[in-house]
Amino acid sequence: MYALNRVPLALSRATTASALTLAAVGGSLSLPGAATEARALTPGVKALEIAASKQGAPYGYGATGPHRFDCSGLTQYAFKQAGKELPRTAQQQYNRSEHVPGSERRIGDLVFFGSSVYHVGIYAGHDRIWHSPKTGSVVRLEKIWTDLVRYGRVN
Numbered sequence: 146m147y148a149l150n151r152v153p154l155a156l157s158r159a160t161t162a163s164a165l166t167l168a169a170v171g172g173s174l175s176l177p178g179a180a181t182e183a184r185a186l187t188p189g190v191k192a193l194e195i196a197a198s199k200q201g202a203p204y205g206y207g208a209t210g211p212h213r214f215d216c217s218g219l220t221q222y223a224f225k226q227a228g229k230e231l232p233r234t235a236q237q238q239y240n241r242s243e244h245v246p247g248s249e250r251r252i253g254d255l256v257f258f259g260s261s262v263y264h265v266g267i268y269a270g271h272d273r274i275w276h277s278p279k280t281g282s283v284v285r286l287e288k289i290w291t292d293l294v295r296y297g298r299v300n
Contacts, residue, residue, distance in 0.1 A: 188299055189253020191227035192220070193267050196275040199223075202284045204277050209233075214277040214284060216265050220255060223267060229299050235265040242297025255297040256289065268296065 196219055205213030210222035217235045224231045231238050239262045242255055250256075256274050258264035266276030269286060277284045 187251075187253055188224060188227045188229045189251065189267070191253075192223035192229070192299070193253045193269060193275060195223040195226045196220070196267050196284065197269075197286070199284045200275075200286070202277070204280055204282050204284075206280065216277050219275075219277045219284060220265050220267060224299055231299065236262040238265055239295065239297055242299055245296045245298050247294070247296060250296045251298070255299065257295045257297060258291065259293060262295075 199210070199214065199219065199222075202210075203213050204215060205218075206215055207218070208214050209218035214222065217231075217233060217238055220235075220238060221231045221233060232241055235257060238255060239257045245251075245254060250268055252268055252270045254268045256266045256268050258266075264276070264278075266274030266287075269275055272289045273286055274289060275284065275286055278287070
């Protein structure tokens with residue numbers, strides 16, 4: 146386990162949003178073995194940093210950024226900035242992603258809510274997601290509130 150002040154070189158150049166994300170999820174990030182630098186540069190991790198940089202942006206139904214977002218608008222925007230195209234809705238994003246079991250989830254994976262997908266966020270580690278929850282709220286880091294979730298990876 147690497148403490149925030151002992152992050153490998155690839156992560157030491159991370160943005161302020163990255164540091165805030167690490168601090169918000171416990172101040173540390175488990176990065177086993179030699180895959181440390183490769184994992185740090187995945188589209189999912191880049192998208193997570195971008196979503197975190199939008200902290201406080203207001204929810205807007207159907208909004209896709211850069212200043213207002215709904216849930217799938219935030220994930221679509223973040224992944225596009227990270228170089229990956231996603232479809233518009235949470236269900237379409239679920240259909241397009243590589244489905245992974247919860248035991249294999251990774252930071253930067255998409256988290257889908259409901260048996261009929263109604264919400265999506267980006268996994269930040271420690272059972273937390275960055276998401277744009279609902280009308281009247283803002284983009285924020287929040288604990289996953291249910292076990293009825295599925296995970297998807299954007300390759």
